[in-house]
Each structure stands twice: as C-alpha cells, then as structure tokens.
Amino acid sequence: MKTLWSNIYDWVDERVELGGLVEYMGKKYVPVNRHSIWYYFGGVSLFLFIIQVVTGILLLLYYKSGEQLAFESIQFIMSKVQFGWLIRSIHSWTANLFILTAMIHMFSVFFAKAYRKPREVTWFTGMLMFFLLLGFGFSGYLLPWNELAFFATKVGTDIAGAVPVVGKPMMVFLRGGEDVTGATLSRFFGFHVAVLPGIFTVLLSIHLLLVQRQGMSELISHEQIPPAERKTMPFFPNFLLRDLLFWLVVLNLLAILAVFFPWELGKKADAFASAPSGIKPEWYFLFMFQTLKYIPGKILFFDGEVLGILLFGLGGLLWLMVPFWDRKSSRGETNRFINYIGIFVVFYILVLTIVGWIL
C-alpha cells in the first residue's frame, strides 16, 4: 500500500515537481493566541460552500424552473424523491449558516484589521463574495416560487428600482420585465446556478491563493512581539486537522437542523393574493427591512426609502473601502476609531434584527 502511494506520488512529482509545493505547505504556520478561534470561520465557510455546490447540483437534477413547475417540482423533491427532503433542507440550512459564518469571518477580520496592507485584495475579494452570498440568498429564495418569496422578490427588486438613475433599468433587468413573473424566476434561476457560482469561484480562488501566499494575518499588537517568542502551529497537519474537526461538528449540526427543523415550502405564489401578514425577509436582510419600516415616507424633498437605500449603499461602500481610508492600521498603529465603527455596526445589526424578529 505504502509503495503504491509513493509510486503515484513519484509519478506526479516527476512531471510537475510537487516537492516545492509540499515544502512550501510544510513551512506554513498559523499564529496561536487567544484570538486564534476566529481563524476557523473562513475555513468553515469554505466547507459550507462545498456543501452548497454538492447539494445544489443534486437539487438541479429534479428542480424545474417556471411559474407552473417550480413549486410543484420542490413538492416532488420533498415528498417523492428519496432523501429529497434532506437534500433540500440541508441546502436551505447551509445557505443560512454560510451567511452567518461568512459574517463572523468578516467581522473578525474587520476588528483584527487584517484587511490592512498587504491584504487589501484579500479583503476586497472576501467582501465581494459576501455581497454575492447575499445575491445567492436572494435569488435562491425565489426559486421555490412560494408566497413569501414572491413578495420578498417584489420588495427587493423594487428597492433596487428606487435607486436614482440606474434603478429603473436595473429593476427591469432583474425582473425580466416590469413585474415579478415567471420571467423573473427564469432569470433568478440563471443567476443562482450559473452566473453567481461562476464569479464566486473566481473570487474564491484568488482569495484562497492570497491566504496561502501571504499567510495568516496577525494582530497589530502581536506583530510587536519578537518572531521567536510568538507561538505558532504548523498548518499541515495540526491546523488542518482542527479545521476538519470543526467541519465535522458543523456537518452534524446541519444534519440535526435539517432533520428536526425541515425547511418549509409554504404556499404557492399567487400574483392576485394579498401579502400575508407577518411577512418578513430572511434574517440577514431583516435589519435593513426594519430600518425601512421606521423611515417616514418623505424626508424633506426625498423619498424616505430612497434615502435609506442610498445610506445603506454608502455604508456598504465605506465598509468595502476600509483598507483605503484606515491608513493608521496599515502603518501598524492602533486605530480605535475602527473598533467603535465595528461595534456600532454590530450593535445596530443585532438590535434591528432582534426588533424585526419580535415585532
């Protein structure tokens, strides 16, 4: 057995010179300190992405897009296909956990200022992937063509339409027409299974390549410790095995969630029914939804919601651009201002999400 493996290894090594790569991996170390736990959230997000690709492909085998087919095909998957209920539930639950772990990963990077020079591009690709994740969530939510998804899509695309100048054409582009119809479903299906995964994979490759090339970021305060006194752990196999253990825990959690809290399908969408009371977006959009509820219809001469959308857009842009305006961290100085912003954002999102959940 040993010789078989080493024969295969030698065969590949002779042709592509694996030696250098193996040596490089062997030299990779992960800093060990009381903040090391945050390093696991990027890896687990990658794991959840893999689960989404696999379960997504499985769902594609039975899913049918179209106003008259989509809802029925999911019903079919959940009731007739063996383990269809499991695959669909895992896909839905993973989507939510994925956004959660990506969010934790993002905030931990933000608070650690790991976006600072030289890791700006890693931050950008990460943030773009996060926006894509929200796009995945939004487009995937419509695919079962149920009542909640129908109105969520109406509201979401209408919000896009409220953006000055580019809004209207963008809304028509997203909806595939003036209204949310079967044409919207076809487009969202295309975005969800082809456009977004394609772009996401490219960004993910750059992101992972950079992480491997540049190594793990360390806190500014740790960088001041002489390298010889910093505690580290080899990436391979020590850190990787811990990563895998965490993945296993998450997989178990997913199985428990999918089995004991199967994802609901709801009622089929009807363009001539009123929006059901208690309608809410998915939790990751809830803080924005709740904010829109509080903004009055008119503020001075502006439409309240347009103002709200522009403010969220501006906030997102500033967040994305943080490596450029936080010069202090890039110089290796402590920047408390960033912490205050981060705490405010976390607090704002938490409070409005909880309020939106309860009310």
Added chain:
Amino acid sequence: MKSEFTPTGQPDSDRRDFLKYILGGGLLAWLAAVLYPVMAYLKPPKQGEVEVTSVKAGKASAIEKDSGVIVRFGSKPVILVRNAAGEFRAFSATCTHLDCTVQYRKDMGLIWCACHNGRYDLNGRNVAGPPPRPLDEYRVVVQGDEISISKKV
C-alpha cells in the same frame, strides 16, 4: 521610397501613431460589436399586453359589508372594498411603497400592507407607515347586482 526609420534610427512615429489609432479604433469597434447585441439581449422585450379598461367583479350581494377582495384587472391586482355603509370603492392593490399587495383590515377599518405596515384610509389616502403616495382609485359601477370596475380617466 521613404525609409521605415528616421535618420536617427527611430521608427517613424507618424506611421506608428497611425497604426496605434487603427488598432485601437478597431478594438473599440470590435468591443462595441460584441457588447451591443449582448446588452440588447439582456433587455426584456415589451410583451404585447391587451389594454384592459374595465372588468366585471362579480355580484354585489356576494361581497359582505365591511370587507375587501382582490380582483384581477388585466395583469394588475385591484382591491375592491365595501365599507360598513355598503358603498363600494376600488383602488390599485399595489402598495405605493414597495410593490406588495395590500389587503382590507376589518379590525382597523383600513387598507393595510403586510410588508411594511403601510396604511391607507378607505379613500385610498396613505395615512400611516412608509407609503409615499395614495393608492390610485378606480371607478366602481354597480348595475343591478353586477359590479364593474374601470380605470378613472
């Protein structure tokens, strides 16, 4: 015959510029020729819709006082409300805020949108919550027991 090189040995800069413009312009034209059809393709074509000007909305006796129903008006939903006094009113059922479909709330005596808690009175005026404009009103005519709804001109 003109030499390709100037006496100093540099390539002829006029000739080089000319080639740059030709190549650059060609590249732009090529990009436009590729992108234009793609962009145009992304724009959904206008579907020929039959212009609906009025619809029959059923029997007046079938609709209770103090209630509301959603009626199909072409491809748009319209809300037909019968108030406590028995009068009919019809409005566009599309909330002016973010496009959700409104409903009649008996307990509030109002037209209500579930999405963002927008409220309209029975004249369609936006009275609370985020809606920026009143609901468009439609004309209701009751002939005998037949209700018909039409666009206000």
